[in-house]
Amino acid sequence: MPGSKATHLAGAKRKRESSKTGRPLTKSKTRRTSPSADGDDPQTEILQLEAQILESRRHYNNIATLLKRAQQQAEKHETAILAAVALCRVFSRLLSTGDMVKSKRMAESELVIVQWLKERHREYLDVLLDQYLRGGYAPKQSVALTLLMRMLKEESKAHKDHTLSNSPLTKLVDIILLLPEDDSTRDEFAEKYFKQFDDVRFHTFLSLKKFLDGDLEAPTKQLASSNSLSLLMSLHSVPTSQEDTQAFFTETHSKNPIPSLKVYKSHAQEAWLATLRAGLTKEQRKAVLGVFSHQIAPWFQQPELVMDFLTDSYNVGGATSLLALSGLYYLISEKNLDYPSFYLKLYSLLDDGLLHSKHRSRFFRLLDTFMSSTHLPxxxxxxxxxxxxxxxxxxxxxxxxxxxxxxxxxxxxxxxxxxxxxxxxxxxxxxxxxxxxxxxxxxxxxxxxxxxxxxxxxxxxxxxxxxxxxxxxxxxxxxxxxxxxxxxxxxxxxxxxxxxxxxxxxxxNRDLKKEPEVEFEIPKRIFTAEGTAFSPLGQLMMQVITTR
Structure with missing residues (x-):
């Protein structure tokens, strides 16, 4: 095992130190095998295992023990989450000290240890991705997302040639796309990482396109398209210069992960096109059309690629056509789109539901713009x-x-x-x-x-x-x-x-100069025999009252 090989490499003096500390180590092993017998709670045991790993290589086997704790299947088992957090600290320390990085001058025994640590690290990432993130239990999912992104950051610090293309981020995005539509993990990823950091966003664009262009079944593709749309719709601003793309989550090591603004927008455009091609529901289409001109179109290097999407939406009728107007106007005014039957279609939108629509204000703003030319017939x-x-x-x-x-x-x-x-x-x-x-x-x-x-x-x-x-x-x-x-x-x-x-x-709230008159003559009583004698309605009411 790696622990025994590390002890052998330490030499005679290392062995004498090991013999001096043999008795306490035996006691710690006894506590690990039966913690409940000694009255130790799981948190104390996990912290002790973590401290021993960071103290000496002889205790690297504790990593395997913590992995077993982290793999406990019970949803609300706190021990599993505590073990996962402890492993994150352990691997972060090992990465920062270079104990998980191979070098040419390493002895063969050292290479075996590094390889063993890398395998445990991959196993740890698989636990976070496949067991925690897919599990559906919100606390574990949130912890897994935080730990995975922490590992991503530490790996970028430890490896100068690190790129997000060979990191767990790709699999993380793939899993997020397959989570239920009401899952909070997707929104947490969007708020904390996707919206904040350009390198994470840049790689997510690539992952979205690759996943959605894959061979997926119809229900899976529809779910992935919905989650992809939610991620993309969370972006409210579009960079306009290379200086606007300098917010990085990972260590760059003087290498810019974003080649240029043109490439950046090109990948965003491909992600949007893949999402639109995957299919949208009626409500999703309305949501896209509502923000197209100011939130989506600026990402496109070739806006003419969405001409068919906008014209098809314009031909749907009703509220969808009203919302498509702003996108078409953007293409007509900014990209010289030719739409010969534009006014014919615009006239058809004046139907019975127009004045009752919640998009009435948006429509009249655009209509006033379209009819502003004095050269119209x-x-x-x-x-x-x-x-x-x-x-x-x-x-x-x-x-x-x-x-x-x-x-x-x-x-x-x-x-x-x-x-x-x-x-x-x-x-x-x-x-x-x-x-x-x-x-x-x-x-x-x-x-x-x-x-x-x-x-x-x-x-x-x-x-x-x-x-x-x-x-x-x-x-x-x-x-x-x-x-x-x-x-x-x-x-x-x-x-x-x-x-x-x-x-x-x-x-x-209007100020009244004079109180309104409700009655010309205020009656003293509502129904009386004297007052209703000459009133047919009064006589009828009196007959009803007397019969009852």
Missing amino acids: AALVASFIKRLSRLALHGPPAGVVVVLPWIYNMFKRHPACTFMMHREIRGPDLEAQLEEEGMDDPFSMDEPDPMLTEAIESSVWELESLQSHYHPNVATLARIVSDQFTKRSYNLEDFLDHSYSALLDTEL
């Missing part, structure tokens, strides 16, 4: 104005107060559409005919092409109808189309954050 602009006016008739007040200022701004920006507000009635018999039969609105609500709806031939009678809206704020705001167009354009941001609660709070 008047027929196109008129279709958007008319369709939103029609939707406002049965929309919530919080949505209508966004539509009205937007329409006013469109009229100011596109004067050719103002005929929709001042449509004159001509002809001698037309006025009488309108009073008897009404008027057929030429606007076609079912026409999908905004250039063919004939909205420019119609009028915005819907806005005049809104002047009689039950909510006073909406009614007041709708009167802007009846006034002269001398006001400046509205700042749309002042209306985007309105909600039912905000409108209600405004009414409740």
Whole structure:
């Protein structure tokens, strides 16, 4: 065994020291074999085993004893966790002192000891990875993650040629990808290491791509994709220069683990593409689209690679299409993406659920940007104005107060559409005919092409109808189309954050100059025979009361 070989190498003087300390060592062995008989608790025994290992090579066999303690299967067995922590301190000390590093001048017996220590070290890492991290018991998983990353750091200090590609980090990431979606270990890894250190992040990008591109079964791939997405979505900032990539967890030894910012972003791009190709649920797709333009797109060296993903999401409809707008706008404005049917698709998003959607504010911000050009055809602009006016008739007040200022701004920006507000009635018999039969609105609500709806031939009678809206704020705001167009354009941001609660709070907190009148004449009693004699409802109520 390694302990006996180390004793033999020590020489005669070493043997005499061993004989002097023979009696205490015999007692310690007796305590280890039956600790409960002497009344020692497990923590004391483990600390004693650890101290003996650090004291002399003769006690290296205690490492095997601690490994057996660490492998105890009971989930809540504290002895196993204590043994694992003790082994971490032992191997950290051995790595720092160079006892686990081979050299050319070592004797054969010394090489045998180093090899034996390396095998025990690998066995220790396997216990942390396969038994602790996969076990599903949160305290053990948290301890295993901390100990594994500590070992990773100590190995980088001990070996100048150390790289993360030949470290336990690869297997650690693979295991994290296969943990349940609600497992806290993934979030702990993301918060403590993945978000904080560039070298860990750089290697994790490589591991994510390699694992997701492997031959996996459908349920396994879906689980791995979900965990990979959670890791990638935890990154809220993107480095913009090489100086932003200098936070390292491991010792670099004057060798930068990140070759360049371009390579760094390239690996991040590959990790994102592998995650998107693995398949996303509807909610995951919405989450990605919601942060794409500021959190995901800056990682991409070639944003055109996600054009299909964005256009497919844009064609889904509903809230998914609304969220895809910002990503498409980023590609159109920043990367010159050509989307010929963009306004046709944008027009189709104006449906019954738009004003009720929680993404309403985001949509109107982008819509205001898309319709800002003064070179858009008047027929196109008129279709958007008319369709939103029609939707406002049965929309919530919080949505209508966004539509009205937007329409006013469109009229100011596109004067050719103002005929929709001042449509004159001509002809001698037309006025009488309108009073008897009404008027057929030429606007076609079912026409999908905004250039063919004939909205420019119609009028915005819907806005005049809104002047009689039950909510006073909406009614007041709708009167802007009846006034002269001398006001400046509205700042749309002042209306985007309105909600039912905000409108209600405004009414409740308003200062009243006069108390509202609830009753014209306050009755002294609710039901009396004298007071209800001439009231049919009162007589009926009295009959009900008397019959009971």
